[in-house]
Amino acid sequence: MSLDAILKDESTKNFRSLLKVVILLTIAGAAISSRLFSVIRFESIIHEFDPWFNFRATKYLVKNGFYGFWDWFDDRTWHPLGRVTGGTLYPGLMVTSGVIYHILRFLTFPVDIRNICVLLAPGFSGLTALATYLFTKEMKDEAAGLLAAAFIGIAPGYISRSVAGSYDNEAIAIFLLMFTFYLWIKALKLGSAYWGALCALFYFYMVAAWGGYVFITNMIPLHAFVLILMGRFSPRLYVSYTSWYALGTLGSMQIPFVGFLPIRSSEHMAALGVFGLLQIVAFVDYVRSQVPSKQFQKLLWVFLVVAFMVSSAALVGLTVSGTIAPWTGRFYSLWDTGYAKIHIPIIASVSEHQPTAWPAFFFDLSMLIWLFPAGIYMLFQNLADEHVFVIIYGIMASYFAGVMVRLMLTLTPVVCVAAAIALSNIFDNYLTLHRPDAEKVAAEIAAEEKKAAEEPKKTEKKEDANVLNAVKNPEIGIFSTTSKVTVVGMFAIYLFLFVLHCTWVTSNAYSSPSVVLASRLPDGSQHIIDDYREAYYWLRKNTPEDAKIMSWWDYGYQIGGMADRTTLVDNNTWNNTHIATVGKAMASREEVAYPILRQHDVDYVLVIFGGLLGYSGDDINKFLWMIRIAEGVWPDEIKERDFFTSRGEYRVDDGATDTMKNSLMYKMSFYNYHTMFPPGQAQDRVRGVKLPAVGPTLNILEEAFTSENWIVRIYKVKDLDKLGRDHASAVAFESGKKKRKSKLGKNKVRKLRVV
Numbered sequence: 045m046s047l048d049a050i051l052k053d054e055s056t057k058n059f060r061s062l063l064k065v066v067i068l069l070t071i072a073g074a075a076i077s078s079r080l081f082s083v084i085r086f087e088s089i090i091h092e093f094d095p096w097f098n099f100r101a102t103k104y105l106v107k108n109g110f111y112g113f114w115d116w117f118d119d120r121t122w123h124p125l126g127r128v129t130g131g132t133l134y135p136g137l138m139v140t141s142g143v144i145y146h147i148l149r150f151l152t153f154p155v156d157i158r159n160i161c162v163l164l165a166p167g168f169s170g171l172t173a174l175a176t177y178l179f180t181k182e183m184k185d186e187a188a189g190l191l192a193a194a195f196i197g198i199a200p201g202y203i204s205r206s207v208a209g210s211y212d213n214e215a216i217a218i219f220l221l222m223f224t225f226y227l228w229i230k231a232l233k234l235g236s237a238y239w240g241a242l243c244a245l246f247y248f249y250m251v252a253a254w255g256g257y258v259f260i261t262n263m264i265p266l267h268a269f270v271l272i273l274m275g276r277f278s279p280r281l282y283v284s285y286t287s288w289y290a291l292g293t294l295g296s297m298q299i300p301f302v303g304f305l306p307i308r309s310s311e312h313m314a315a316l317g318v319f320g321l322l323q324i325v326a327f328v329d330y331v332r333s334q335v336p337s338k339q340f341q342k343l344l345w346v347f348l349v350v351a352f353m354v355s356s357a358a359l360v361g362l363t364v365s366g367t368i369a370p371w372t373g374r375f376y377s378l379w380d381t382g383y384a385k386i387h388i389p390i391i392a393s394v395s396e397h398q399p400t401a402w403p404a405f406f407f408d409l410s411m412l413i414w415l416f417p418a419g420i421y422m423l424f425q426n427l428a429d430e431h432v433f434v435i436i437y438g439i440m441a442s443y444f445a446g447v448m449v450r451l452m453l454t455l456t457p458v459v460c461v462a463a464a465i466a467l468s469n470i471f472d473n474y475l476t477l478h479r480p481d482a483e484k485v486a487a488e489i490a491a492e493e494k495k496a497a498e499e500p501k502k503t504e505k506k507e508d509a510n511v512l513n514a515v516k517n518p519e520i521g522i523f524s525t526t527s528k529v530t531v532v533g534m535f536a537i538y539l540f541l542f543v544l545h546c547t548w549v550t551s552n553a554y555s556s557p558s559v560v561l562a563s564r565l566p567d568g569s570q571h572i573i574d575d576y577r578e579a580y581y582w583l584r585k586n587t588p589e590d591a592k593i594m595s596w597w598d599y600g601y602q603i604g605g606m607a608d609r610t611t612l613v614d615n616n617t618w619n620n621t622h623i624a625t626v627g628k629a630m631a632s633r634e635e636v637a638y639p640i641l642r643q644h645d646v647d648y649v650l651v652i653f654g655g656l657l658g659y660s661g662d663d664i665n666k667f668l669w670m671i672r673i674a675e676g677v678w679p680d681e682i683k684e685r686d687f688f689t690s691r692g693e694y695r696v697d698d699g700a701t702d703t704m705k706n707s708l709m710y711k712m713s714f715y716n717y718h719t720m721f722p723p724g725q726a727q728d729r730v731r732g733v734k735l736p737a738v739g740p741t742l743n744i745l746e747e748a749f750t751s752e753n754w755i756v757r758i759y760k761v762k763d764l765d766k767l768g769r770d771h772a773s774a775v776a777f778e779s780g781k782k783k784r785k786s787k788l789g790k791n792k793v794r795k796l797r798v799v
Contacts, residue, residue, distance in 0.1 A: 072170030075197030096605030136253030192464035201456030235280030240287030248295030419462030579756035627674035
């Protein structure tokens with residue numbers, strides 16, 4: 045090669061590298077920009093429910109330092125129990141934000157920790173695009189990697205959990221997921237302990253950040269196990285897996301919330317089992333080289349049978365003895381979709397734990413959903429070890445995404461990878477399609493016809509003639525300019541529609557914070573409904589700092605984060621009995637609920653009601669889950685069937701059951717609601733029914749605050765003196781007290797006596 049050719053080739057290489065960097069930066073910019081709709085339309089605000097606790101914890105970390113955060117006992121949650129916060133969470137998200145905050149402050153940037161938390165997910169989405177590029181490049185080439193990075197950057201399935209303000213663990217977890225998988229593939233291809241150690245390091249980071257690390261804990265062992273079954277065991281696999289497992293397991297055990305789970309829970313046993321299996325396979329591989337083949341076969345079978353029996357017996361024995369914990373309810377619910385509803389209703393009550401509807405796949409993935417199986421098929425054409433990983437990942441993630449809508453998040457990356465591989469192959473063929481030599485094609489066709497055992501069918505001759513004709517004639521067939529322009533043009537249109545769809549979904553479906561609701565007026569202008577923040581601000585300004593607030597657990601984190609008040613339960617849901625106690629109070633008559641409120645020092649009760657505005661996410665619609673959870677603890681006192689009519693209807697109008705009408709939840713929701721309408725015309729716009737002309741009365745509570753659109757209603761619990769002064773309340777309370785006298789006992793009745 046001449047010097048000019050060398051220089052020209054080096055120049056092209058440098059230009060390609062520069063262009064690649066520019067494209068990746070552009071993709072990262074697009075990924076970040078597409079997640080900023082919520083900030084532009086509303087303001088820099090934390091979204092949803094869990095992010096409010098994460099934000100509160102991050103502020104505590106920044107203020108008190110890492111060790112103060114590590115030892116934090118939060119006495120403002122789960123009253124009167126409290127929570128050992130430092131040992132009951134994944135600290136990776138908070139530590140990441142805290143490190144960024146201190147670095148920027150060290151560089152004299154006057155940033156607020158709230159803005160870092162709000163923008164953390166969009167920032168990491170750019171890193172996720174880079175990690176997806178690196179992972180896909182290992183599967184095919186750089187072109188496929190760039191396509192995959194572009195897809196993951198704007199795919200709604202990932203954007204749904206990473207918009208600005210969505211300060212949840214998934215904000216950084218998907219980047220860590222893809223980068224850990226990239227490091228695993230790199231370690232496997234090179235057989236390098238160095239890359240295996242890097243994989244273990246980022247696995248440790250993943251464990252610190254998200255409970256979904258169990259997916260990695262099982263995906264990598266499953267990949268190694270399948271490779272062994274395929275007869276693809278190699279020193280590369282042994283070195284990469286053992287280095288990852290040994291270092292990664294030791295690292296994960298440093299997280300207090302994880303502790304000894306990697307060696308004492310069923311969810312981690314697959315990784316340990318494959319680690320042991322690899323030692324056996326490596327030992328057998330060594331023995332094979334030392335023992336004659338006939339004797340080796342007998343020795344192998346005896347060894348495998350004994351090893352399998354011993355390991356199985358040990359696993360069963362440790363599980364029965366309690367040394368190894370059985371699968372958790374969340375894990376069981378992935379294999380039996382009806383398990384949670386029957387045994388753990390608190391899991392089934394969460395909307396994101398419901399099975400995924402078919403339209404959701406098209407809504408979150410658009411055209412990628414039909415390119416995905418094409419990409420998986422193409423991976424089978426050249427089945428390398430890394431391709432096996434993507435195939436297994438695609439199968440497992442598809443199943444789990446169908447079982448639980450939340451797990452669409454783990455499916456999206458592999459869909460983007462497989463779709464990019466399929467589209468890259470198509471573009472490779474139709475953008476750089478080389479015409480075969482006509483003479484060679486004719487010779488190959490003639491050779492095939494000569495070797496045929498029987499006379500070729502006419503259809504075969506016609507197909508061969510068409511192929512030869514297409515090669516000779518540049519104006520027809522797949523080699524023609526027309527076919528290239530048609531195929532590439534159609535996919536260009538598809539890609540344009542994909543970008544349009546992703547932008548629309550992000551803008552309209554995933555960029556509205558749950559604490560700020562938006563609607564459209566008849567003239568098309570936007571109307572902001574800010575009842576949540578209005579109510580939480582009222583709590584912060586008009587209640588004592590030590591006031592105890594009771595609400596359903598959905599709103600616990602928001603009350604703690606925005607109102608800064610003590611709550612009985614929150615979204616951590618670690619104590620089912622405590623949550624059931626709140627459900628019992630909501631589902632009971634006033635005379636039953638009052639002792640519960642007094643026992644837990646409740647000062648205010650908060651409920652969400654959407655009947656006036658048509659807001660369907662209110663507590664009346666969630667009420668059945670409160671009843672079911674309470675019934676699981678007190679089956680003799682709370683019965684779900686008592687809230688249904690004889691015809692099995694769940695009603696809130698005149699046809700509602702007496703148990704429903706007398707429940708504390710019903711009374712708090714509809715108290716004074718009829719005054720908003722002309723006499724006898726009260727309507728519940730969520731349930732679409734006409735309400736009784738006379739609304740319910742409250743004796744143990746008094747209305748303290750109702751937001752502008754009646755979405756949030758807050759009631760103050762009356763003390764005993766107040767009940768005594770209110771004659772009507774005293775009569776009702778005394779009547780209920782007599783009915784419960786035998787259960788409460790003389791001492792409690794004496795304390796509750798009203799003058």
